[in-house]
Amino acid sequence: xxxxxxxxxxxxxxxxxxxxxxxxxxxxxxxxxxxxxxxxxxxxxxxxxxxxxxxxxxxxxxxxxxxxxxxxxxxxxxxxxxxxxxxxxxxxxxxxxxxxxxxxxxxxxxxxxxxxxxxxxxxxxxxxxxxxxxxxxxxxxxxxxxxxxxxxxxxxxxxxxxxxxxxxxxxxxxxxxxxxxxxxxxxxxxxxxxxxxxxxxxxxxxxxxx
Numbered sequence: 001x002x003x004x005x006x007x008x009x010x011x012x013x014x015x016x017x018x019x020x021x022x023x024x025x026x027x028x029x030x031x032x033x034x035x036x037x038x039x040x041x042x043x044x045x046x047x048x049x050x051x052x053x054x055x056x057x058x059x060x061x062x063x064x065x066x067x068x069x070x071x072x073x074x075x076x077x078x079x080x081x082x083x084x085x086x087x088x089x090x091x092x093x094x095x096x097x098x099x100x101x102x103x104x105x106x107x108x109x110x111x112x113x114x115x116x117x118x119x120x121x122x123x124x125x126x127x128x129x130x131x132x133x134x135x136x137x138x139x140x141x142x143x144x145x146x147x148x149x150x151x152x153x154x155x156x157x158x159x160x161x162x163x164x165x166x167x168x169x170x171x172x173x174x175x176x177x178x179x180x181x182x183x184x185x186x187x188x189x190x191x192x193x194x195x196x197x198x199x200x201x202x203x204x205x206x207x208x209x210x
Contacts, residue, residue, distance in 0.1 A: 001032035003079055006039065006066055013148045016087045020146045029199060029207065030085040031192045034077035037064040038165055041073055041139050050074045050166040063164065068149075074165045075137050080156040080177070082188050082195065088203075090145045101126060101138055103202050104151050108136045110198040111153070111191065117181050128153075133176035153195070155179065155188045 001009075009032065019025040038051070038058065050073060058065050063076075077083060090100060105121055108128040112119035112135060119128045119135050128136040136153040154177035162175045178186045196207050 001030060003033040003035060005035050006037040006064055006077065009034070009083075009085065010066075010068065013085055013087065017143055017146050017148050020087050020089055021144050025087075027089060027205065028087040029196070030083075030087070031195070032083050032085075033079050033081060033188060034083055035064070036062055036076075036078045036161065037066060038074065038076050039139075040065075040067045041075070051164070052166065053164050058164065061164075063161070075139065075152065076161050076165055077152055078157060078161055080154070080158060080179075080188065082153045082155050082191055083150070084153070084195070084199075085150045086147050086199075088147045090142070090147065095145055097140075097142060100142075100147065101140060104138050104140070105136075107195065107198045107202045108138075108151060108153055110202070111195045112136075112178065114194045114198075115178055115182060115186060115191070117178060129173075130176055130181055132172075133174040135176055135178070135181070153178075153191065155186050155191050 009030070012030070016025060016028060020027070055065055086104075094100065105128055109119045109121070112128065117130060117135070119130050122129045126138050127134050136151055138151045139149050140147055141149045154175060156179040157177045159175055159177060159180065178191065199205070200207055
C-alpha cells in the first residue's frame with residue numbers, strides 16, 4: 001500500500017474490523033510503510049516516561065505522535081520498515097491470543113531466515129530478536145475476536161529514530177534491521193513478497209493480491 005500516514009491507516013483498520021465482524025469482508029493482511037510516527041500502546045498506561053525527547057522536538061523533526069489502543073508500549077514506525085496489519089476473524093478455532101502472537105512471531109522468524117538472519121523469540125518478551133536487539137515489534141488488538149494492528153519488521157529502517165524513545169519500554173536492549181544484520185541493501189518489496197508466503201504457511205491460507 002506504499003508509505004502512508006499513521007492516522008489514515010488507523011481509520012481504515014477500524015472500518016475493516018467493523019466489516020469483518022459482521023461478515024461483510026474476508027480476512028485481510030495490509031502491508032505498508034508509515035511516515036515517521038511514534039505510537040504509545042496500552043502497556044505504557046498513557047505515560048510518556050519512555051519518550052526521550054519533548055513532543056516539541058518530535059514536531060521539529062517531523063515525527064507524528066499517537067496514543068493508540070493496541071498492546072505493547074512505545075515504538076517507532078517509519079520508511080524502510082514493513083508494517084503488517086492482519087484483519088482476521090480468529091473464530092471459531094483460533095480464539096487464543098497467545099497463539100496468535102506466537103504465530104505472528106513465527107511468520108517473522110521464517111521471513112528473516114530466508115534472508116540468512118537467525119531471529120528468535122526471547123522468553124518473557126514479545127517480538128523477534130537477533131542477539132539482544134529487536135528486529136520486529138508486535139502490538140495487537142482484538143475486538144470480538146477480530147484482530148487489528150500487528151507487526152513492524154525493520155528492513156532498511158533508519159535506526160537513529162529509535163533513539164527518540166526507549167523502544168517497547170526496555171532499557172537494556174537495542175534494535176536492529178535486516179540491512180544492518182546482513183550488511184547489505186534489503187528491499188521492502190522483496191521482503192513483503194517473502195513474508196506473504198510465510199504468512200500463508202503459518203496461518204494455513206492462500207493470499208490473493210488486492
